[in-house]
């Protein structure tokens with residue numbers, strides 16, 4: 001089995017992980033064109049159920065009022 005030639009320093013490891021974790025904590029966000037809610041890109045809006053100008057999911061009154 002191939003093995004690494006040199007040990008990777010703490011600095012290199014942490015620099016790599018910092019970039020990797022940075023992508024995890026901040027997803028790409030946009031504003032819903034239908035209701036103005038902040039939503040994730042390329043996802044149907046969880047507040048109104050719209051995506052690309054069409055209603056994709058039916059949102060009932062009960063689920064719309066409760067947050068989390």
Ligand SMILES: [Zn+2]
Nearest residue numbers: 032035045048
């Ligand atoms: Zn919406």
